[in-house]
Amino acid sequence: MISVHHYLLLSAILFSIGTLGVLTRKNAIVIFMCIEVMLNSVNLTFIALSKHVGNMDGQIFVFFVMTVAAAEAAVGLALMIAFFKNKESIEVDDFNMLKW
Amino acid sequence: MDANLVQEAIQNVNFSAIMPSLVLSVFGMVLLLVSVFSQRGKTTPIAWLSFIALVITGIVTLSGWNNPQAGFAGSVLLDNFATFFNMICIIAAALTILMSDNYLKREGYPVGEYYALILFTTAGAMWMASGTDLMTIFLGLEVLSVSLYVLAGFFRDQTRSNEAGLKYFFLGAFSTGFLLYGVALLYGVTGTTKIHGIAEYVAANSAASSNIMFIAGGMLLLTGFLFKVAAAPFHMWTPDVYQGAPTPITAFMSAGPKAAAFAAFIRVTMVALESMQADITAVFWVLAVLTMTAGNFIALSQKDIKRMLAYSSISHAGYALVGLVAWNEIGYTGIMFYMLVYTFMNMGAFAVLVLIGKKGEDNLTVDGVKGMGYKRPVLAIALSIFLLSLMGMPPTAGFAGKFYIFAAAVKSGYIWLAVIGVLNSAVSLYYYLRVMVSMYFKDAEEDFSWAVMNTGTAISIVIAIAGVLLLGVLPGPVMEMAKLAGF
Amino acid sequence: MADSLLSLMTFFPLLGMLFVLFIPKDNDGLLKGFTLVVTLITFVISLPLAFNDVFATSGGMHYREFAEWINIGGFFQMNYNLGVDGISLWLVMLTTFIMPIAVLSTWKAVEKNTKGFMALLLLLETGMLGAFVSLDLFLFYIFWELMLIPMYFLIGIWGGKNRIYAAVKFFIYTAVGSLLMLVAIIFVYYYAVQSGADINGFGIQEFYKLDLPYNAQYWLFLAFGFSFAIKVPMFPLHTWLPDAHTEAPTAGSVILAAVLLKMGTYGYVRFAMPLFPDALQTFIPLLATLCVIGIIYGSLVAMMQEDVKKLVAYSSVAHLGFVMLGVFAMNMQGMAGGMLQMINHGVSTGALFLIVGFIYERRHTRLITEFGGLAHKMPVFATIFMIVTLSSIGLPGTNGFVGEFLALMGAFESGLRWYAVIATSGVIFAAVYMLWMYQRVMLGTVTNPANENLKDLNAREIVLMLPLLLFVFWIGVYPNTFFRKMNPALEQMLTQMGHKPAIVEVHNPVAAPAAHATEHAPAGHGHN
Amino acid sequence: MYSNLWLIPFFPLVGSIINGLFGKKIKNEKIIGGLATLMMFLSFLVATQNFLRLMGDNVKTHQVVIASWISVGNLQIDWGFLLDPLSAVMIMVVTGVGTLIHLYSIGYMHGEYSFYRFFCYLNLFAFAMLMLVLGGNALVMFIGWEGVGLCSYLLIGYYFEKKSASDAGKKAFVVNRIGDFGFLCGLFTLFWALGSKGVWTINFVEIAENAHLLETGGVVVTAVTLCFFLGATGKSAQIPLYTWLPDAMEGPTPVSALIHAATMVTAGVYMIGRMNVLFAMSPTTMMTVATVGGLTAFFAATIGFAQNDIKRVLAYSTVSQLGYMFLAMGVGAFSAGIFHLMTHAFFKACLFLGSGSVIHGLHHAYHHAHNHHDDPQDMRNMGGLRKKMPITFITFFVSTLAICGVPLFSGFFSKDEILWWAFGSTRGHWFLWAMGAVAAGMTAFYMFRLVFMTFFGEQKTDPKAKDHIPESPLTITIPLMVLGLLAVIGGYIGVPKILGGSNRFEHWLAPVFEHTQHHFEIHAHGSHATEYMMMGISVGIAAFGILLAWTMYVKNPDMPAKFTAKFPALYKAVFNKWYIDELYDFLFVNPCKKIGTFLWRGFDVKVVDGVVNGVAWVVKGVGSGLKYTQSGYLHNYAVAMVIGVVVIVGYYVFG
Incomplete structure (x- = not known):
């Protein structure tokens, strides 16, 4: 029987993978995808818990998260394009003009 | 669906609870349309229009004073607390707009969307401040953040601005992940995302407060807010973003959104997570010290004034955290007062910087303002007043604000925290003084002929000075308001 | 008008400052003249205080002004609470008195940015006066910090070569202390609130009655004492002073020496000591040691200085050691001596800085080796310098003596006997460094050709020294003018600190009157 | 009244x-x-x-x-x-x-x-x-x-x-x-x-x-x-x-x-x-006073032997005479001390004024002769002035007799009373008397040395100037004469009983001192014979001193040179005032200066201020070190955040 714990564990693993991805990947797009993984793991948690606690709030939350993720994607990609235009790179290690 | 339920839901909606942000959003959309159809470069009317929008919103907001409105099934609560923070955001936005018009023209980006984005940001901030459901708070936060990502990277031809936008975007989204995960865990334990609901659940089930999921969830949620208010160790985006973003946006970020974040932060912490008070204060004690210290110490070696003010804003977040640690009414109303004061003094300082910057703003360094006191005496005096206020020197508002916060800490017995706080202020004196040293004690190398006063910026500076001095000398009425704004 | 005399006096300079801001900046004469008039009017406004006999009869606060200022019920309350008693009276008078002199001293010395200078001077005056008349700790703190800002600019803009370092050091050093005091102030307030004591905002008179536990007093005294010790300055917290003094323009040095340093000593008398009398007892040995070290150390270091101004600055460290030693004696003689010595130091050291200013204006150097034989060229100057030097040394008949004598006598009578003995040896060193300096600057033959054409003092310079000289002798010959109005307040303060002023029933003229006859000269004012 | x-x-x-x-x-x-x-x-x-x-x-x-x-x-x-x-x-x-x-x-x-x-x-x-x-x-x-x-x-x-x-x-x-x-x-x-x-x-x-x-x-x-x-x-x-x-x-x-x-x-x-x-x-103090007085009287007199500056000789003689007065006070002879104070005022003032008159005259002469190198105060440039300045000489000579304690002059009465008390007082001691008596002899010697060198013998002044030495004007000579007179007769108000006087001076001061002397039993005791003997001895010593001076400076003027040649070290020491000034410089003045310099440059600037600046330096240093944590790399920021989250959550979950 797959209990809520399994869902939670899975989402925790996904979340960790996402986090580690953010910490280790260099390509901005990949990092962004990792963040999406994190958000989706949260979505999974919400849905599982929604079922577990027996109300809809969690599922509604997921809708909002998805919407927001879409908006973020739009803005994020736009920013990346702008940056790429100037530096011809989307390696995050190239964002280091501003430091100290 | 049951007709009664629908009826109830409709009654629960209560648009007056979101009236301010609604008004602002509508204006924002109108502005978007207007800017589409307006000629490029002719943004002054749009700027004034957005200013008027803010004034109207301000009136709407203030009319709700002492008339709390709940709505949307308890996910929005427009009480005095929210109103107070809303006003801070509105003032911040208004001051930003006033100083932006000329700035945008100088930097070569005279586009109307800028103003619309500011209004959206403000609307998001207001949702955040009046949200009583983690969902509304999250939504507000994201509306605010997404708009700010754009604003930070607004100068799309400037690598610096791009970089600021991207860094802010990535780290912001990253921290959102944590915040959301925290919300999810809390939801899992309590079955609700309403902050009062969480509090009630914990009150009813005392075991919940020791539930690992609850604790972890609460903490993850708080890290999201700590990121927004730029508390160590989640502060690292701040200097880079503040430095790279367009200066008025930097000013705005340091005041409005931060205030809103604090609003939600306070509400969530002190209502939903009240049961964790002992643990939270212990951690925040450390974080407050870290934040103040990191901000102040690193600011000492900065040459770029914008970046320096970014670090300074970190340290001010640290002072504000002290108010949270105190965990009493004086503490959080102190934060409210402090945020208002900070809005005036910090935005005032940025307004002056906006005015004295050359295109590209490479001259906004400590050495770049050499002798300004003699070439542009009025501006220099204004900047000095703001810096003195940031230092916390009486009789400016900065002192009253710090006093308020430290009073709260002392009252709750956190004397050492207060001592560390004041010692940190002492350290901070140095870097603020450095700017004044450069302005007054060094001979001018340039004539500052480009620093020409314009109406908008002048108004913003005057408002800021008035705020700084008035709140410094006669802080009573506003403090009284802050007190009344307690929830 | 008497009801709001203190407000008027305190804020009149501020009002003047606002007007100064509207005077065209090129009009030097008008700026200086206007400022002089403002300071003179302030002095006139303050005169009724000096002539009011109520101070001689009652030690309490007079000229009270009270208004609620900030009252956030349940949070805190601050009041606009002013008053003057015999302790602050003369310091207030000293301030209003020294300001016109300081302004007059700028006539030739300040040429750039006169407007800013004058505005800052007036702002400074408001700060100083406010600090002396505040009876609310919060209000006091506001004024206390307010003084810092104008002084910072005065040093930083119009100062000497190393002015930036000096100004920043001055600012941060003094601010560190006061910030700690701020925490202590808040603590006292909430302690009072929580103990349910009957308080009136941050009003000190109510705080005096608090019964703070020793442990709290200990830390609070440390915070207050530290802050004030920096301002005094007491060894080893004095190093900002020589720098600040050396770099400051003449008017700044005069005010710094005459009034700002007094803030520290006044702070002890008004706040640190009466608020925390139990802790005071613990700290007196330490503080007295520091005083004594300050006296000897300041003198020895002063002796070897090459810069006249630095010498005077270090001598201040020594002089204020006497003040503090007297104050810590906690008896009438000591306190009165200390208080009077504050005034004396203001007069004498203020005058010394003016004198240094005179030669600096003429030669643009202050190195002792650059001078020599000036007495030939400037006889009037030499005479005035001599008198001031003697006053600084504490020659009987001048003001310096009375204060020093009483302070030492007080210390001797109290438990600080041995400290007093060592401190008394300071009078030797004072003579050494002052006279040596005088000799090297004024006496001998003119060896430096640059000094050949020095002009003696002009009328303005003499006029600005004369009032100071008047007080040098007045205080020296008839200090009772000042004691009369100081004594009741001091007695009250001592009683309140739990030290009954040891008044032995009026000194009993004589046991056996047959042995001699006591007569009163017809011109005499009677005795006792 | x-x-x-x-x-x-x-x-x-x-x-x-x-x-x-x-x-x-x-x-x-x-x-x-x-x-x-x-x-x-x-x-x-x-x-x-x-x-x-x-x-x-x-x-x-x-x-x-x-x-x-x-x-x-x-x-x-x-x-x-x-x-x-x-x-x-x-x-x-x-x-x-x-x-x-x-x-x-x-x-x-x-x-x-x-x-x-x-x-x-x-x-x-x-x-x-x-x-x-x-x-x-x-x-x-x-x-x-x-x-x-x-x-x-x-x-x-x-x-x-x-x-x-x-x-x-x-x-x-x-x-x-x-x-x-x-x-x-x-x-x-x-x-x-x-x-x-x-x-x-x-x-x-x-x-x-x-x-x-x-x-x-x-x-x-x-x-x-x-x-x-x-x-x-x-x-x-x-x-x-x-x-x-x-x-x-x-x-x-x-x-x-x-x-x-x-x-x-x-x-x-x-x-x-x-x-x-x-x-x-306080008998201890009295003894101290007397001893210091006696020692000073003796010690200063030794230095007086070898000084050539006319005023310096008189100065040491003053120190010495003041020593007598303290000796008197110390042995309880209060009125004798005051008496000597008064007579000393007369004769010493006269001596100084007389020397002034001489200097004035020489100065005038040198000025006249445009001689700017010779010191008008140096006795080696004088000699034989008694003819040039008769009034000055007479008054000076009379005063010298007084200071030497030659009988019938004022100094005799006062000095003698002091010596008698030093010997006979209940607070006295024979040693105190001995010091006083020896000093009296020495006084006589160096004072007459002065007189002889100045007024007698051949004139050693610059030849060009020596004919232009005038007697001083009236404003100068009148005070000389009055004081000279007083130096002679001033003593007669205090003639002791033993010499047939009534010591009116002591009587006059009795209201001030008598009570004390009674109460503490301070009085001079001894037979008249002893008193006479003492008087005789001191007069004798003085006479010996005068004679010695005459021998050395009038009769055999080259004797002093021989003497100094024989004891060069001693002479040098005396001439240099026993190096006391140098000693004080070494012991007090220089150490003070050194300590002052050290405290300033070594301690104040380096240590006290060093700590202040050091704190500032450390704070600034920490700041500029910390700023490198702000590396500009996104990863580092993210890592910091994650660490923060892990630590905070970990603290709660596991702590």
Whole structure:
């Protein structure tokens, strides 16, 4: 029987993978995808818990998260394009003009 | 669906609870349309229009004073607390707009969307401040953040601005992940995302407060807010973003959104997570010290004034955290007062910087303002007043604000925290003084002929000075308001 | 008008400052003249205080002004609470008195940015006066910090070569202390609130009655004492002073020496000591040691200085050691001596800085080796310098003596006997460094050709020294003018600190009157 | 009745102020000098009037209070005067001798740069000195005490362009300050000690009346008196603080006469007389005073042997004579001490003025001959002047006889009484007498050495100048003659009983001292035969000294050279004043300077300020180190956040 714990564990693993991805990947797009993984793991948690606690709030939350993720994607990609235009790179290690 | 339920839901909606942000959003959309159809470069009317929008919103907001409105099934609560923070955001936005018009023209980006984005940001901030459901708070936060990502990277031809936008975007989204995960865990334990609901659940089930999921969830949620208010160790985006973003946006970020974040932060912490008070204060004690210290110490070696003010804003977040640690009414109303004061003094300082910057703003360094006191005496005096206020020197508002916060800490017995706080202020004196040293004690190398006063910026500076001095000398009425704004 | 005399006096300079801001900046004469008039009017406004006999009869606060200022019920309350008693009276008078002199001293010395200078001077005056008349700790703190800002600019803009370092050091050093005091102030307030004591905002008179536990007093005294010790300055917290003094323009040095340093000593008398009398007892040995070290150390270091101004600055460290030693004696003689010595130091050291200013204006150097034989060229100057030097040394008949004598006598009578003995040896060193300096600057033959054409003092310079000289002798010959109005307040303060002023029933003229006859000269004012 | 007492110091003060403020405008020397002298003379008249009044009065102690001075708590100090036989004698001496010296100065200072300044100071001095002697309490006395010190400083440094002069003035002031330190400590202790017995006072009369509250011979009273005595050694140039007086000869000669011979330097003696009760209460202090006095008398005399500067010889002789006075006070011969004070004032003033006359003459001559290298004060340039300056010579010679204690001259009576008390007093000791007697012989020797070198033998002055040495003008010679007369007859008011006199002087001072002497059983005892014998011995020693001087400086003028050749080290040591100045420099002055320099450059700047700057430096350093955490790399920021989250959550979940 797959209990809520399994869902939670899975989402925790996904979340960790996402986090580690953010910490280790260099390509901005990949990092962004990792963040999406994190958000989706949260979505999974919400849905599982929604079922577990027996109300809809969690599922509604997921809708909002998805919407927001879409908006973020739009803005994020736009920013990346702008940056790429100037530096011809989307390696995050190239964002280091501003430091100290 | 049951007709009664629908009826109830409709009654629960209560648009007056979101009236301010609604008004602002509508204006924002109108502005978007207007800017589409307006000629490029002719943004002054749009700027004034957005200013008027803010004034109207301000009136709407203030009319709700002492008339709390709940709505949307308890996910929005427009009480005095929210109103107070809303006003801070509105003032911040208004001051930003006033100083932006000329700035945008100088930097070569005279586009109307800028103003619309500011209004959206403000609307998001207001949702955040009046949200009583983690969902509304999250939504507000994201509306605010997404708009700010754009604003930070607004100068799309400037690598610096791009970089600021991207860094802010990535780290912001990253921290959102944590915040959301925290919300999810809390939801899992309590079955609700309403902050009062969480509090009630914990009150009813005392075991919940020791539930690992609850604790972890609460903490993850708080890290999201700590990121927004730029508390160590989640502060690292701040200097880079503040430095790279367009200066008025930097000013705005340091005041409005931060205030809103604090609003939600306070509400969530002190209502939903009240049961964790002992643990939270212990951690925040450390974080407050870290934040103040990191901000102040690193600011000492900065040459770029914008970046320096970014670090300074970190340290001010640290002072504000002290108010949270105190965990009493004086503490959080102190934060409210402090945020208002900070809005005036910090935005005032940025307004002056906006005015004295050359295109590209490479001259906004400590050495770049050499002798300004003699070439542009009025501006220099204004900047000095703001810096003195940031230092916390009486009789400016900065002192009253710090006093308020430290009073709260002392009252709750956190004397050492207060001592560390004041010692940190002492350290901070140095870097603020450095700017004044450069302005007054060094001979001018340039004539500052480009620093020409314009109406908008002048108004913003005057408002800021008035705020700084008035709140410094006669802080009573506003403090009284802050007190009344307690929830 | 008497009801709001203190407000008027305190804020009149501020009002003047606002007007100064509207005077065209090129009009030097008008700026200086206007400022002089403002300071003179302030002095006139303050005169009724000096002539009011109520101070001689009652030690309490007079000229009270009270208004609620900030009252956030349940949070805190601050009041606009002013008053003057015999302790602050003369310091207030000293301030209003020294300001016109300081302004007059700028006539030739300040040429750039006169407007800013004058505005800052007036702002400074408001700060100083406010600090002396505040009876609310919060209000006091506001004024206390307010003084810092104008002084910072005065040093930083119009100062000497190393002015930036000096100004920043001055600012941060003094601010560190006061910030700690701020925490202590808040603590006292909430302690009072929580103990349910009957308080009136941050009003000190109510705080005096608090019964703070020793442990709290200990830390609070440390915070207050530290802050004030920096301002005094007491060894080893004095190093900002020589720098600040050396770099400051003449008017700044005069005010710094005459009034700002007094803030520290006044702070002890008004706040640190009466608020925390139990802790005071613990700290007196330490503080007295520091005083004594300050006296000897300041003198020895002063002796070897090459810069006249630095010498005077270090001598201040020594002089204020006497003040503090007297104050810590906690008896009438000591306190009165200390208080009077504050005034004396203001007069004498203020005058010394003016004198240094005179030669600096003429030669643009202050190195002792650059001078020599000036007495030939400037006889009037030499005479005035001599008198001031003697006053600084504490020659009987001048003001310096009375204060020093009483302070030492007080210390001797109290438990600080041995400290007093060592401190008394300071009078030797004072003579050494002052006279040596005088000799090297004024006496001998003119060896430096640059000094050949020095002009003696002009009328303005003499006029600005004369009032100071008047007080040098007045205080020296008839200090009772000042004691009369100081004594009741001091007695009250001592009683309140739990030290009954040891008044032995009026000194009993004589046991056996047959042995001699006591007569009163017809011109005499009677005795006792 | 004595209410015009205040006029006595007031007149000179007025003179000083007028001359000080307007002297420069007046310019006319006659008016300036005349005014100053007139003021002194008026003061003298008032003093005489009060003196006479006191003579006819049965009550001998009078306090006059002008006004309250300091009134704080239990400390009440008045501007009060005290007239009693002791102060009456003193005001007579001060105003009398003072007037003469003022008169003398008009002539002597003729043509000096800033003539008015001199008279301003001189009058101011008289004012301070009169305050000192008339002061009714210790603090008014202290005003005078420091006031005379100040005037001494000003007058010694009168020729301020000379470094040696200003150095000497400063030295005088500083050394006096060391004494004042003692005075103040004594005063504080006394005030506190009496106060703790319930009497808070520093009034002399009250001190005397209440002294019995203190324990006789106790630590307190010893401490008090020793402190006061330290004050006295400073002011009166006793070991160890005498070194300033010889240097003080840099001042104009009338100053040396008035301040450094007749009046100021005797203040210490006067002060002990004033507080005789306290001193008598402490035998230890009395012994110390006597010993120091005796030693000084002897020690200073040795230095007098080898000095060539005419004024310096007189200066050492003053130190030596002051030693006698302290010897007297120390053995309880209070009135003898004061008596010697008075006679010394006469003859020493006369000697100084006489030397001044000589210097004046030589100076004039050198000036005439355009000789600027010879020192007019060096006795080796003199000789045979008795013919050139007869009046000066006679008065000088008479005074020398007086100082040597030649019978029938004033010094004989006073000195003899002191020696007798030193031997016979209950507080005396034969050794004290021996020191005094030997010193008397030495005095006779070096004084006659001076006389012989100056007035006798062949004239060694620059040949070009020697015919131009004139006798001094009347303003100079009149005071000389008056003082010379007094030096002869001044002693007759105190002729001891043993010589058929009635010692009226002692009688006069009895109200001040008698009680003390009775109470503490201080009196000289011994048979008349012993007394005669002692007298004979001291006269004999003096005669031997004179004879020796005659042998060495008149009969065989090359003897001194041979002598010095034989004992070069000794001569050098004596000539260099036993290197005491150098010793003091080594022990006190230089270490102080070194410590001062070290404290400043080594400690203040490096350590005290170093800590301050160090803190700032560390803070700044930490800041610039920390800023590198802000690397600019997104990853680092994210890592920091994750670490933060992990630590915080971990703290809660596992902590």
